[in-house]
Amino acid sequence: MIAAADLLNIALMVTFVTLALGQILSMVRLVIGPTPADRILALDTMVINALGLVVLLGIYQGVQIYFEVALLIAMLGFVSTVALARFILRGDIIE
Amino acid sequence: MSLFFIVALPFLGALLPGLMNSAGRSATAGVTFTVTLAAFVGLLTNLPAVLAGNVVMARVDWMPLLGLNFSLMLDGLGFFFALLILGIGLLIIAYARHYLSRDDNMGQFFTYLLLFQGAMVGIVMSDNILLLLVFWELTSLSSFLLIGYWKHLPEGRQGARMALTVTGMGGLAMIGGMLMLGQIVGSYDLSVILQNRELIQADPLYVPALVLILLGAFTKSAQFPFHFWLPHAMAAPTPVSAYLHSATMVKAGIFLMARMWPVLSGTPEWFMIVTTAGLITMVLGAVIALFKHDLKALLAFSTVSHLGLITMLLGTGTAFGAMAAVFHILNHATFKAALFMSAGIIDHEAHTRDIRRLGGLRRLMPITFVIASLAALSMAGIPLLNGFLSKEMMLEEAYHTVLFGSPLLVPVLATVGSLFSAAYCFRLIGHVFFGPVRDDYPAKPHDPNTGLWLPPALLVVLVVAIGVAPFLAEPFVKLVTASVLGDAAAVPTAYFKIWHGLVPALYMSLIAIAGGLLMLALFKPALFVWDKAPRPEAKVIFEAIVEAVAKLARAVIHATHNGAFSRYAAIALVVMVAVGYHAWSTGTVGPDTRTVQYAPPVFIAAWLMLATATAGLVILHRNRLLSLILIGIVGLMVSIGFVFFSAPDLAMTQFTVEVVTIILLLLALNFLPKTTPVESTVLRRVRDTGVAVLGGLATFALSFHYLLRDAVSTPISEFHLANSYKGGGGTNVVNVILVDFRGFDTYGEIIVLGIAALLIYAMTETLLDGPVRARLLNRKPDQARSGNKHPMMMVVLTRVIMPVVLMVGFYIFLRGHNEPGGGFIAGLIVSIGVVMQYMASGFGWASARLRYPYHGVIGAGVLIAGLTGIGSWFFGKPFLTSDFTYVRIPPFEKFELATAALFDLGVFLAVVGAVMLSLESFSRLARLAGYHDSDEPMDIDPLRDDTIAAGHAAAEKKGV
Numbered sequence A: 001m002i003a004a005a006d007l008l009n010i011a012l013m014v015t016f017v018t019l020a021l022g023q024i025l026s027m028v029r030l031v032i033g034p035t036p037a038d039r040i041l042a043l044d045t046m047v048i049n050a051l052g053l054v055v056l057l058g059i060y061q062g063v064q065i066y067f068e069v070a071l072l073i074a075m076l077g078f079v080s081t082v083a084l085a086r087f088i089l090r091g092d093i094i095e
Numbered sequence B: 001m002s003l004f005f006i007v008a009l010p011f012l013g014a015l016l017p018g019l020m021n022s023a024g025r026s027a028t029a030g031v032t033f034t035v036t037l038a039a040f041v042g043l044l045t046n047l048p049a050v051l052a053g054n055v056v057m058a059r060v061d062w063m064p065l066l067g068l069n070f071s072l073m074l075d076g077l078g079f080f081f082a083l084l085i086l087g088i089g090l091l092i093i094a095y096a097r098h099y100l101s102r103d104d105n106m107g108q109f110f111t112y113l114l115l116f117q118g119a120m121v122g123i124v125m126s127d128n129i130l131l132l133l134v135f136w137e138l139t140s141l142s143s144f145l146l147i148g149y150w151k152h153l154p155e156g157r158q159g160a161r162m163a164l165t166v167t168g169m170g171g172l173a174m175i176g177g178m179l180m181l182g183q184i185v186g187s188y189d190l191s192v193i194l195q196n197r198e199l200i201q202a203d204p205l206y207v208p209a210l211v212l213i214l215l216g217a218f219t220k221s222a223q224f225p226f227h228f229w230l231p232h233a234m235a236a237p238t239p240v241s242a243y244l245h246s247a248t249m250v251k252a253g254i255f256l257m258a259r260m261w262p263v264l265s266g267t268p269e270w271f272m273i274v275t276t277a278g279l280i281t282m283v284l285g286a287v288i289a290l291f292k293h294d295l296k297a298l299l300a301f302s303t304v305s306h307l308g309l310i311t312m313l314l315g316t317g318t319a320f321g322a323m324a325a326v327f328h329i330l331n332h333a334t335f336k337a338a339l340f341m342s343a344g345i346i347d348h349e350a351h352t353r354d355i356r357r358l359g360g361l362r363r364l365m366p367i368t369f370v371i372a373s374l375a376a377l378s379m380a381g382i383p384l385l386n387g388f389l390s391k392e393m394m395l396e397e398a399y400h401t402v403l404f405g406s407p408l409l410v411p412v413l414a415t416v417g418s419l420f421s422a423a424y425c426f427r428l429i430g431h432v433f434f435g436p437v438r439d440d441y442p443a444k445p446h447d448p449n450t451g452l453w454l455p456p457a458l459l460v461v462l463v464v465a466i467g468v469a470p471f472l473a474e475p476f477v478k479l480v481t482a483s484v485l486g487d488a489a490a491v492p493t494a495y496f497k498i499w500h501g502l503v504p505a506l507y508m509s510l511i512a513i514a515g516g517l518l519m520l521a522l523f524k525p526a527l528f529v530w531d532k533a534p535r536p537e538a539k540v541i542f543e544a545i546v547e548a549v550a551k552l553a554r555a556v557i558h559a560t561h562n563g564a565f566s567r568y569a570a571i572a573l574v575v576m577v578a579v580g581y582h583a584w585s586t587g588t589v590g591p592d593t594r595t596v597q598y599a600p601p602v603f604i605a606a607w608l609m610l611a612t613a614t615a616g617l618v619i620l621h622r623n624r625l626l627s628l629i630l631i632g633i634v635g636l637m638v639s640i641g642f643v644f645f646s647a648p649d650l651a652m653t654q655f656t657v658e659v660v661t662i663i664l665l666l667l668a669l670n671f672l673p674k675t676t677p678v679e680s681t682v683l684r685r686v687r688d689t690g691v692a693v694l695g696g697l698a699t700f701a702l703s704f705h706y707l708l709r710d711a712v713s714t715p716i717s718e719f720h721l722a723n724s725y726k727g728g729g730g731t732n733v734v735n736v737i738l739v740d741f742r743g744f745d746t747y748g749e750i751i752v753l754g755i756a757a758l759l760i761y762a763m764t765e766t767l768l769d770g771p772v773r774a775r776l777l778n779r780k781p782d783q784a785r786s787g788n789k790h791p792m793m794m795v796v797l798t799r800v801i802m803p804v805v806l807m808v809g810f811y812i813f814l815r816g817h818n819e820p821g822g823g824f825i826a827g828l829i830v831s832i833g834v835v836m837q838y839m840a841s842g843f844g845w846a847s848a849r850l851r852y853p854y855h856g857v858i859g860a861g862v863l864i865a866g867l868t869g870i871g872s873w874f875f876g877k878p879f880l881t882s883d884f885t886y887v888r889i890p891p892f893e894k895f896e897l898a899t900a901a902l903f904d905l906g907v908f909l910a911v912v913g914a915v916m917l918s919l920e921s922f923s924r925l926a927r928l929a930g931y932h933d934s935d936e937p938m939d940i941d942p943l944r945d946d947t948i949a950a951g952h953a954a955a956e957k958k959g960v
Helices: A004-032 A036-061 A067-090 B003-013 B015-023 B025-045 B047-051 B076-099 B106-125 B129-147 B154-185 B197-202 B206-220 B229-235 B238-244 B249-259 B268-290 B295-316 B319-350 B366-380 B386-399 B409-432 B450-468 B474-485 B504-521 B523-532 B538-560 B565-586 B601-620 B624-644 B648-669 B682-707 B716-728 B733-741 B743-769 B772-777 B792-815 B823-841 B843-848 B854-875 B899-925 B947-958
Strands: B056-063 B068-074 B884-887 B895-898
Touching: A004 A036, A004 B601, A004 B624, A036 A067, A036 B624, A067 B624, A067 B648, A067 B792, A067 B823, B003 B015, B003 B025, B003 B056, B003 B068, B003 B106, B015 B025, B015 B106, B025 B047, B025 B076, B025 B106, B047 B076, B068 B076, B068 B106, B068 B129, B076 B106, B076 B238, B076 B249, B076 B319, B076 B450, B076 B474, B106 B129, B106 B238, B106 B249, B129 B154, B129 B206, B129 B229, B129 B238, B129 B249, B154 B197, B154 B206, B154 B229, B154 B538, B197 B206, B206 B249, B206 B268, B229 B238, B229 B295, B238 B249, B238 B295, B238 B319, B249 B295, B249 B319, B268 B295, B268 B409, B295 B319, B295 B386, B295 B409, B319 B366, B319 B386, B319 B450, B319 B474, B366 B386, B366 B409, B366 B450, B386 B409, B386 B450, B386 B504, B409 B504, B504 B523, B565 B682, B601 B624, B624 B648, B648 B733, B648 B823, B648 B899, B716 B733, B733 B743, B733 B899, B743 B772, B743 B854, B743 B899, B792 B823, B792 B899, B823 B843, B823 B899, B843 B899, B854 B899, B895 B899
Parallel strands: none
Antiparallel strands: B056 B068, B884 B895
């Protein structure tokens, strides 16, 4: 019989490793490209994975102070992606 | 009137002439006159106290820890000089009103004049020698402006530069001397220093301090060998020359010597240096003056000569010498100002100051003739005029002075100086006013209007009055002498008389006058000899020295500071590594106190990504878009790193700054090539690689070293942690440090931020006004562009998220004091929220909905932060003292109110304004010709029936 806390710990470890792997794979995509769009998407994926890592860390340590960082990444993380995408599409991101 | 007002009035009044400029010349001069008159009357209200022998004091602490206090004093000497400065100032203002032509900017002139006047009054009233130095430098600067007032004349600019260089260098030396003096006495207050004669003269620093202070005084008062700047300063308008070289600027050095007389004089060093310099200056100035053909140059060298005379008198170190010096200062100020003004009148009316082209003006300009002749005769030392009295006293003093063991040296040289002095005065009268009336004057000379001749006439009245009735001036001169002497000596009892009997001084005087007449008779052959004789040209020597020094400076600077950033970085890095290595290899290294920790795999993964992204950046940096993406990764990883090391504040700041940076760089990249060209050679790149690797390794070694050891002394973070809640009322130490402990730093930083944003705005604005505008407007996009400028998806998303972003910003702002957050992060969040609207619906649409200009937002932020700081003054606390309290409004829980939150609001506004202003400035540059700002938020809007039609119309308009 596995205790609930252990189960949580196992789940956390698995998720940590999965997310880290995801980050590394995104990194590979970022390096090989081939188009800028692939790379921007890789960056976007990494932002989302990073968000996951921060939340996981908060659960792991049982503290709330990382919540705002996660909130900010969730809320504003897409802005760089959008800006980069607009740059590719139009050149001028504010027109 | 308080002494503060007398000193402050000219400075405050200096604002007025510029403002009154458009009200007309008389109004401008009138307001200047009124300001000076107010200061003059204020000075006179202190006359009874000064006459009673009291010293009027006024004092405000400025920087007491440095010994620099705003303390003023007014004794006989200060009163005397202030009277000359303000009194002659009044006459000069009246004279300048009529002298300056319509082409001269009168407001500017009088502003400079008042600044100068205030600085001079400040010098003579300072009780603190550091304050005196401040005013001293102010006179150098304001006289620079006055001398160079006619900016279009190269002589004016060169003369002003030379005066500033010489007096500025002297001022620098004097700062050193004054600091030594303060060190010796232990106080910078003049009233204390003047009490410590024995202490100062016994100190080993006495001689260096004396030499440095005298350097300051000699440069200012144009003593040999620094006399050369004064004649070149004659390029100034005549009112300036009359003011600077009779009563004020050049008398500042004399004043200083008189002020310091009780403590510095009386030693062999003082006697040798001051008397010798004064004697040489007196004779040299008089000889050169005789052979000058320019009226003003003649007067300039005669000023040099008379300053030498006064310096020599002060140098003798006797009480009688000091009294003669004071009397001659008064007399010289009256007749020299009158003479300069007369020279100005002649120049104004005859359009030339060349003595060789003048002559016979006696009949054409009778009033000017009387004024100038009386003043010149007084300068020559003719009885019944004031110059005679002080010259007699000088000769009397010289007769008793033994220099270099020779009892003859001083008397003979003094007589020679007086002889030449008499000769140039006679030449001035004889060659300008006597002789036949000529018919080749550049303009028809005639007497000027009253405004020009009245001021010198008033001075000549004084010249005659004192000359005929010296007992009128005697009590005043003795009063001033008493305050010059201080406790060092008693005031001499000698009376001022015209007839002293058949004393040696009278014979010397007679020799001088007879010799002067003889010189005039022999002027032609003497001039021939003078012109043939070789002599060094001071200006050439000066310029050669300046050029040589500038060349040396250039050589040093250009070797290291050539404008290439990579070179700076390389030099700085190598030096830092070398110094660090030196410290490590020669200092003691403590043992490791910490062990290397276990690294979890997630950390290693993050580290790997960071390293990969950085390496990728190095390899791929020529593709600029790709580097931006990689920078994004680095920023993201660093933010995550901050989270893992329990610094959520830093993580939030880093993340928001990353977003803003990417947007800013993308805006800039729009104008730049998308790849960086290869510009440097392979060798240079190899060298740079070496330097970079070295720097990286050194940084690694340093961090590794420090991470394994505890700090040597207790870090300041201990204090911050302990006092954050107690002193600042917040549990978030980072925020309390920013807005409370180091609030003053933050205040400075938001100001810098605001300035940076305004500069970006100014620079882009200049681009839009200049020739670049056409190129920018007609730039061809360097890549294919998609058709939808404002996609509906993005518009809808950013609109929905906007209130959420603002809410989060508000929340982060409020909780900042106790939990991670604060005004800076909140400002960035809100800025990103607004930028999203710009990106979604376009510059035109967003700007049209902008209610407050960003400049104003920055200003409001700085103002709020500043006013919060000033608020603590009302409670008698220093700037930016914070306070907090807890309040409870019934339906809510108890909450905290802190003044730091108000300060944080200022930070918030400044950040929002600065970020938005810089982004907006960049995006303004991107406007293209033929682009029509749409008033609609998006291009394709299903709510509008005419979308398709409008789209077609727009397409047709563009000619697609």
